[in-house]
Amino acid sequence: MTSGIIHEIREFTTHDGPGMRTTVFLKGCLLRCAWCHNPEGLSPQPQVMRTASGERTAGRLYTAQEVAEILNRQSAILRSNGGGVTFSGGEPLLQARFVEEIIDRLSNVHVVLDTAGYATESAFRRVAAKSQLVYFDVKLVDWEAHILYTGVDNAPILANLRRLSSMDVPFVIRVPLVPGITDTNANLRAIAGIAGSLPGLVRVDLLPYNRAAGGKYAALGMQFRPSWNEAQPVNPDIEPFLAAGVPVNVVGARGPRETTGE
């Protein structure tokens, strides 16, 4: 029996794939993206979060069977609403065997793998092959910039992306738009260039930077240090993708309506 560490199982995650979904957030990630908005997903250990409303422990060890039982209890509801289960993180591929075993125990559930792609070829292939859809993050194509802003080389990531396109699993490229860093015309053109050459790609999702990104750092005793101007509007430039013949979508483009009644 494999066990693993999960920092949250969260239902009704409306932006983690098609239909009604439940997302399993696996704790632990090797990337250190400067804009990460899930800092409790970074460390592979349980952590105490201290907020004004009290303390809670983020992260708990589960057996694969335990997780599968929780998910199977609701699988009929997820299925009848066009959804399923998404494995996200952190980086789910850091606990590939655990994720595989959970998937093996699921009863007829649509699986989305939401990954940053920084994993061994073997782990990547094994889990991707068991998924019905892969959300694959591409942040920066320039490798120096990638090391600077995420702490790791992007070569293994781009290699996995190419493998994915030969695997017969539909996938979506997700690009977080961080003002002045990932949303530059050069970077978006480079991503569009890669995307245009990949069979199996469903579309590219552009995810505008969320200003609440730094919200959880203090609770973990960490510091959020954006080197960019948070107030600068992002550049959701879809042109390079259209030019490359790649379907593209800006997530949340309709924008939250003002709820103050005006």
Added chain:
Amino acid sequence: MAPHLAPNFLRSTCSFSTARLDAMRDRVRAGEHKSLRSMEPPEVLAECDAEGLPWPKRVARMFRRVCEAQYPVVLPGERIVFTRTTPGIPPVYRDDQWKTLTSGRTLHELGPISNICADWGFVLSQGLLERKRIATGTASRLRQDALAREFLEASVETIDAVLALVRRYREKALEMGLTPLAAMLEKVPAQAPATFHEALQALRILHSMVWLEGHYHAGLGRFDQYMWPYLQRDLESGSITMAGAEELLAEFFISLNKDSDLYPGVQQGDNGQTIMLGGVRRDGASAVNELTAMAIRVALYTNMIDPKINLRISSDTDLALLRLAAELTRNGLGFPQYSNDEVVIPALVKHGYALEDARDYTVAACWEFIIPGKGMEVVNTGAVSLPLAVDQAIRHGLSSGEGFEAILLRAAGNIRERVFELAAEYRRLLLPPAPYYSALFEGCLEKGRDLSRGLKYNNFGLHAAAAANAADALAAVRRFVYEERSVSASELLDALDHNFENHEPLLRKLREDGPKVGNEEEANRLMVRLFEFVADACEAIEDNGRGGKMRPGAGSAMYYVWLARGKPGDAGYPIGATAEGRRRGEFFSANLAPSPNATIRGPISVLQAFSQIDYRRICNGGPITMELSDLAFRDEDSIAKCAMLVRTFAQLGCQQLQLNALNAEKLLEAKRHPELYRNLIVRVWGWSGYFCELAPEYQDHVVARQLYGL
């Protein structure tokens, strides 16, 4: 969906040009009309005493004087008039007289009849003059019955008072050269309206008057049912366009926000101006019509706290209608509130309601199911504190070395004791006479019986509050003390007695490792058992003293605060720390929701947990209450998912649902800078209110409540 509906009837955008209504809404929000109010209500005690009037006549006299004190107001651009100009409702008895009158008796909430719904469709179909003619006829038929005559004379006095007030409005309209308005007031509400516009004007006046008699929580019932025939006729004859109808409806909705600050309630916004949409007709066919969707669409435009919108659905309700409703949730007003016909109707039938009446249900101020025109239900006799019943059983059981089953039985006994206590208290119920309100119910004038003497349905309701906290406490005790034996009885008792001081690791264990309603079946099952105990106790009461039963519900209203901290002015806490890992003074769960300090996976688990309650036995209403981050409403795709969630609620067989879109960051910002967020509206329990007008502890609770998806 019925075939006669236009293909685009579920569109979300109104088609009228909004300039006039925008200005009207801005003026109502700014409260300009409040400057027209007098400072004091009229004085009526002296004349009541001098003439030695009996109670019903005193109420009628008071009502007449208040009507006379109204100054007719026609605000710029108004096509539907009435604006109240007096505050408060004057007393009809001196304090000492009132004390004698009510000594040894129980008053429901504030006293006057409240939380019911008039038969608006019936009253509109007759007009006030016909109501008066019926009253006079009954009075001459029942000449020998002094009580009936007194009531009927009082009722006629109130009808005359309304008609006199409307005449003054008509004169004002003439004076201002508003001939069409004057012509309309010449006709309604004296006679039955013929058009949608006339029906709205008549309803505005008839409904506003209910408050002038001292009543409150006066619902508007199944608005899309009784108003649709007027609109349908106008649309078919071509005398009104869809856009024209939307504009009138928007004006009517805005008008409901003019006087609501004068209405009594626990907090501003708690005024019970609810409307019910959708569902089935009395014959069981779908009741959804063009007006169902129009009311939601117009509420999307007006975006004000009144009227509070309720939607009746079932497992096969069109997803497109649910999507439209989800758009409204997105506005952050905390409505619509959903009720599931497939669960509610059989429950009402099981409680003795005729099937046709059960199909006609609406909700009272918050969520209690009532039948318009036929229910003189007393929906809020009080609360059973499930945490207290359980806590006393746990403490007794742990200190005397009882087994877990003995604790459960003791909790059941405590619950029964509390239910019987409420029933005994309400055997002494005193309902004040209501000569005007009675005229709005079929049967009162016809039989010469005041509303306070009862209608077809006379049940009492109570709230079995904070079930999740109580079940979590039981589940923690069973797992840690009796099964794992990882916590000793004495250690837990000591921690509870000392509010977990120096017991922080135990507190954390109870909170984080204890079974919780929502997450674990063992807690869910205990929650279900607690409701069984409540139902057992209620069903043991054959007659509530008024020919009705005790109806248990799952709501908490303000009790989630009061049962934890005491009512304002109480000395000390009604309950200490509790075994689910809750310190003294922390709130309980509001309505059907997980314990506030439990981390739950999300809405699917919550719906699955609360779907297990046997709602055929728990039928006083009480919604599952969920906050979703407003991110969940960010785009069309997400709104469609919210619609699916609501459909899942119905498919799982849950009873009632409140869904709120909330942005925690924005609420915190509003707390810091209330001046910038005066119009920020949140759902509090059964109603929505302006966030910045809530007391700080309510604000904190709204912020602290579980934010799914954040």
